[in-house]
Amino acid sequence: METKSDHCSFLQYFWHKKIFFVLDRYVRTEGAWLLNPMKQVYRANSDEECAEKCENEEKFACRAFLFTSKDQQCLTLSENTKTAMIFRRANAVLYEKRIYLLECKEGNGVDYRGTEAKTQKGVKCQKWADNTPHKPNYTPEKYPKAGLEENYCRNPDKDLKGPWCYTTDPDTRFDYCNIPECEVECMHCSGENYHGVVATTMSGLECQRWDSQEPHSHGYLPENFPEKDLKNNYCRNPDGEPRPWCFTTSPTKRWEYCDIPRCTTPPPPPVPGRQCLSGRGEDYRGTISVTESGNTCQEWSSQSPHRHARTPENYPCQGLDENYCRNPDGEKRPWCYTTNTTARWEYCNIPSCDSAKPEAPAVDVPEQAEVTEECYQGNGVTYRGTASFTRSGKKCQAWSSMSPHRHNKTAKNYPNAGLSQNYCRNPDADSRPWCYTTDPSVRWEYCDLKKCDDQGLQTVPQPPQTAEECIIENGVDYRGTVAKTARGRTCQEWSSQRPHSHDYFTPTTHPRAGLEKNYCRNPDGDVNGPWCYTTDPRKAWEYCDIPKCPPPQYECGKSKFRPKLCAQRIVAGCISHPHSWPWQISLRTSYGLHFCGGTLIDPQWVLTAAHCLEKSSRPAAYKVYLGLHREIATEPSVQIRDVEKLFKEPRRADIALLKLSRPAVINNHVIPVCLPKENSVLGGREECYVTGWGDTRGTPGEGYLKETGFPVIENKICNRPEFLNGRVKKHELCAGNIHGGTDTCQGDSGGPLVCLDQDKFVQHGVTSWGLGCAQPMKPGVYVRVSNYIPWIKSVMESN
Template sequence: MDLYKAVLLGVLFSAVSAGVLDEYAKTEGARIMSILKREYSVGTVLECAIKCNAETAFTCRSFIYIEKDQECLTIPANTKTEHVLRRTSTALYEKKVYLMECVNGIGMDYRGTKSKTKSGKTCQRWASKYPHNPNMTPSTHPNADLESNFCRNPDGDSKGPWCYTRDPETRWETCNVQDCSASKPPTVVELTCSTGDGVAYRGTVAVTTSGKACQAWAAQTPQKHNRTPDNYPSNGLDLNYCRNPDNERMPWCYTTDPETRWEYCKVPSCGDVPGPASKPPTVVELTCSTGDGVAYRGTVAVTTSGKACQAWAAQTPQKHNRTPDNYPSNGLDLNYCRNPDNERMPWCYTTDPETRWEYCKVPSCGDVPGPASKPPTVVEELTCSTGDGVAYRGTVAVTTSGKACQAWAAQTPQKHNRTPDNYPSNGLDLNYCRNPDNERMPWCYTTDPETRWEYCKVPSCGDVPGPASKPPTVVELTCSTGDGVAYRGTVAVTTSGKACQAWAAQTPQKHNRTPDNYPSNGLDLNYCRNPDNERMPWCYTTDPETRWEYCKVPSCGDVPGPGSVMSSHGQSYHCYADDTQLLFSSPPPF
């Protein structure tokens, strides 16, 4: 009876897991940057998805899951509003409903970003009372996602999504949102061998890498799913052939084994098809490490701290997906240290239940003596900071706000993995400020339980006088070029008209973009700035309901000619002939 209950619970868990994750589109090796986010420690990707679905601090449109560290970041943005950045060992999951720019039926579930009516009128913000006093607002319809000024259908109007307009003469109008069934699938080149991630593969392999038979895509037993021919009409989901409809790293299929939901398939690579003078690629396998150690195939099986490595094929004590089946070409033999996912050096999961994974110290090929061997060049260690301060080895041990630094080898009050063992070449001595992970300046964990970490103010090498030393020239502009990082004008209002909060203030918005933390970014008073390489100047707002918004600052390209002066909002802006105008499509503020 207990076994029956366990099996039943397992089946129910699998069904719930599949249902929740099927709401998301996954992109492996990607992330997006967002000022607003929440961070959680989780055990599985399902837990992360549940955190996103239950998020109350903001509308969660996507989450980032770092399987190796079991970290979860919930985010209000997605790839429609922010740039995608590459990051190894992360996966970006986006709610599909927020990616769709078409409607099903009358579009009550439409969550796209269209904000113009069918006649071209701009939509009024749902929370605004001007020019029309709405009777449908975010407070009256909390589940309808009435955010910003996006077209929505909160009342089930038969004509589809609509909005109040900013035209005083037109209270509301429907929006011209495309019907999902009318969209035409793109032309895809169909291949019977696999290239890249195998999205275009249309061969007839129908068995997984472990030999399990594939379930037909149109079937719902034993695996219930939404990767059906109807939902993915352009992905070749014929019969039970291996396919890649959702941008996984290779073709896969659901299996007919009730205990195994899905597995990757081993399909022939187009490079395996013989051609004139074709030659298989040479893979050099090394017993010493070069670069990031991806080609290392030695037998070291212990981490830098002396912990034994768990076998890659095992799932205890660490459950993971870096298995020999999933990474067949990465040499995941026994429990040897490897680098299957482009980390900075070989690593392994450990047999210690308290330590998920650690880096390994494998011999460098440079340590093997050879003819006319030459000692490696060691980067000079500095007691002042240049650039991002990675080479800084000084003794500052206090943060910009005056908090004492926690020793890097300590785990209280802050638990972390930036330890001397994990980062042996980064000078993590005592509690001195360092930059082991390529932040923008040296930093440290603090001894204050309420503040995990902060940047440090270490002396710049430019501050040390030398022969004929000369400070660098920084061009400060009162108009904007590119992303506006050099903008030093006096605009202090956002695109929607909200007043900017002073950068030194912590109310109503609490933040760490302060003049102390960003001393060279011109965070004077409450002027719009771009201290963190956003796509244009922005500011925190004095409205407790709106954390931050972009600003509309004058572009240097708006000036009619060289040396001319323009006026905007009562300010004069001097621009020059070599300034370049860039146009941006501003994303909605969150």
């Protein structure tokens, strides 16, 4: 029998389910505000309540609503972003009804609310409220729910042929409109906008849910691709394939295309293409047909000299005419296959739609690498630093780009605002620097910057801090100024031979031991701690009484010196800010020759590649250098550790752990990186960074730590035949620029690939292998660290 509480629970469930579906009818944009003269203002406790106000609005057809949680204010609106100006506003969220954003119909189009206002013959429609040239039977007064606004095509009488309108031609009372079919269970073009519910592949396999990592781990997470509608396990096309696809629930078949039929109605008419580059250039329809290196483009319909799948038949809506540069698959910018047999494809040099002159590239030299401004004065209008992340960790959209957010804050409109690249700026004199974000659902946010008078990270290295008057372990790294022994005797200077003559422990024999003046030191690693020769002729030497330091407090993945975050190259050079990657270590031979990189993940543990340890299984064959910027390691911040134990991953993955002979001293120059959560997977868009002293192939900066930023490439794409052809395994990941020029190289092996997560760097990859260095179509491959978190923890805990 149904109880009262059961009935209430059911009603509560039904109510929440109803609210969920109501919000699902809207497109959500944070930080946006519409200028709309026709509106109604209400109080609401939540966006769900505000959605109900919009659904029940009687004063006008509600197309959108604005909700501010701080003020609990709800504004229902008669317009949306298609008809009204959009502005930035903090703490506001804009919800737009999907039905009013669509320019397609489902079935007979009774619910069509688009803005098409001409017939299939091109005749302009008459307004539904007008009586000339035709007296209408269907008017807004008689049919208030039919959306008879302006002169838009509608279907108030449920005509089986679809939307129609009265015409402005006196000889033709009405005619049908040419409204394309929405892609529900059929697809136009390559199915980029398919939103149907097919969830099986062409061979009958059930699709894996997009938010699941079983049985196949992947980077197509719904939160990373909010505009791609990656719901449940429905077939979708988020990455520019010829048609929708999905990961399968079969462990032996990673992914497969879905059998979605083509729509019988013609695709929507193409938007007039641009003759210049805006955003990624997906709408470029110009006639440039030469690549940036001067190669002539191959015709898209041709399979010679390069065979490919980017054909006009597979990509029917992408303007693949003749051999013109295009971007059919979401690349960084327009490209083409070339007629050069040795260069399969290359990007094209398309002039920007922004008429502002491009900035001259900065010369990258070590001295310049140390100077930048990373705090703002006043409201930050004059800020010209290189911060490019918001306070919630989102990457900034380039000011010259109109994707994913269109705007008017360009260098042309604001010539004095410093709107270069995607750096945080304040062109409109807001309260602090901000930027548009690369997240399609969040239009803009304030940046992660501090005022110059606040306490925070400093970019330019500061003078060395006063050495602490305490010791860690046996005090080998002690550099304090105590100069008396435990019994009160004054220490003799290390460079002096009086009153005690000694040949071994001098600044010359031990240049790295800090034997300055007469300070207590431990040059021989004495287990009892620092000591010194005394000035008492009767006592040659004594121990010093220096207290033990408390355990170091630090936050993993947070550098004391802000990184440059250079999105250029390692092989073609970007020198890091000194000590901005304090977890980077240099793995060396026992006589000090650098040959591999590695990462400090704990004061006494380093992560590196197993293949770096092939020459010897003896820990004594290796040394670890920490706290260095220059490969010659002459900085006073350098710490050197022997390796006590080494551990290779037991299933022969290219990952290994080194236990240091004693913990590293954690300070401004040496800090461990953060490790990822177990089995966490990166999306296919993260910008990550690699560092190293590896081979620069003759480019500038040799001998300095270099960095580069480039995107992670989903394994599905990386394993395509034209890239690494199935070589990348499940426990590995790809990263790099597909067009080449950016990569790790010999000497970088074992080093970190780190990604910014909010305000901390997390190590997601260990540099493992690649086909050559910085070759086109051959991105670098990294061991996926998140797969080995249990092994890493077990080794560290048991040793």
